[in-house]
Amino acid sequence: MADDPQLADYPVQSSDKIRFADTDRQGHVNNAVFATFLETGRVEILYDSRTPLSVEGGEFVIARLELDFRAELKWPGHVAIGTRIASIGRSSMKLSQVLFQEGRCAALAETVIVLIDRRSRRPRPLPPGEAARLRTLTGATVEP
């Protein structure tokens, strides 16, 4: 993953407010909460209120998460979440994400999301229209 990530390279920008309950006895935000912040970035693409990825009878599930912890997140404060689509497959996509607090990168992540059939729980192809919209979210850094 990138050595010096910039939030501006991620076309979808979200944020979360860090909660007191996100901390653990080590005094910082618990590591599992990083995965929750990444989810915030993901779902704002998948369920975007203007143009949600709507696939009748389908559901997006996470298949793989790679998460590099670069710095601690501290309460109180906000976390800025940058997300871009890194690649799009037949029934899946890979997202690249970053977490920042006060201008400092706290984490980088890659996530694989798969579209499954709600009933059979098996992968199904991304509809062309949805794939096209996702391609608009790839961001500058992956373009030639």
Next chain:
Amino acid sequence: MADDPQLADYPVQSSDKIRFADTDRQGHVNNAVFATFLETGRVEILYDSRTPLSVEGGEFVIARLELDFRAELKWPGHVAIGTRIASIGRSSMKLSQVLFQEGRCAALAETVIVLIDRRSRRPRPLPPGEAARLRTLTGATVEP
């Protein structure tokens, strides 16, 4: 609520394992997690695998929670959860609960649960069979 609560007075006994992530920066289990432990006791009555409270098209929701914190809960360890039905109304019931860790009472709680219609979200009467089963869970301390 009782001054010297005994776990044995609560006919439904559950337990939860305290997780590292349940702690907060004060070093102890975060107060909101107490409500999660109480939920464990409640759902083991509502969704009991042998005799679940099954009400076609109905759903149980919490209407009120009163929670007295008596002691800190510490990680690592388990929490013992005692639950009894304190009273049964037309479409609701009141539960009395206690949380214990290593023989020490950490919390007492009273919860009001209401049966609502899944669609209208309005209260609906408890079926007689369900009310009868709930009456078996009132425990020794509330009997004359």
Next chain:
Amino acid sequence: MADDPQLADYPVQSSDKIRFADTDRQGHVNNAVFATFLETGRVEILYDSRTPLSVEGGEFVIARLELDFRAELKWPGHVAIGTRIASIGRSSMKLSQVLFQEGRCAALAETVIVLIDRRSRRPRPLPPGEAARLRTLTGATVEP
């Protein structure tokens, strides 16, 4: 508690962003997360960055929570949290709080917070300066 609570009656206004992970299998925000939102309002008084309640060697802990659930909280969205000091005792205070989503009251709560000594874990008196600052947060509705 008040029958028709108004957010404007609570002098300390906070907010939280509802997370996907706050929901449970009933589709709405899990009841324990309401307690987390209340904590957000509390800690913004206790740890206010401009004028934190700083009591050398002391710690604020929650002693009692009364929580009336009025409506479901739904993802996505924000929750507005109103907090006021309802009363101040020797080593404790009572907070009144409300949770709103899109102009609709979702919950009312009263919380008792106690100042304890960090080492002995026993209550200790609120310093006069801190008590005075808390009295400025009682809000219009409790004044004569």
Next chain:
Amino acid sequence: MADDPQLADYPVQSSDKIRFADTDRQGHVNNAVFATFLETGRVEILYDSRTPLSVEGGEFVIARLELDFRAELKWPGHVAIGTRIASIGRSSMKLSQVLFQEGRCAALAETVIVLIDRRSRRPRPLPPGEAARLRTLTGATVEP
């Protein structure tokens, strides 16, 4: 990661009880809770009550998480967590972990943990005694 993982290949066995609040509106256990279950396995090595990894002034933090989701986790139930030390470096170690529910593998994970100095937050070497104890937890599958 292994194609057909067996819980028995992981010398440190832990478990967690799945909570109602672990579920999300998709009906299954939320993905971030998988990271919490992995933490349970880790901390039972790091803070083992009989032989804790005690490093005066040091703290273990997570540097990297790779998590393959294989199946949904469902409430109610328990999750079995298998952990083994995959490799040991100068100031870090890699853990391999699996999550199982009712005999079915739900996830595989690799985690890198670093020992840091509590004050400087910089990596520091694992003491030889601690490294030696960790080597006893490598499990059958990584031995020649």
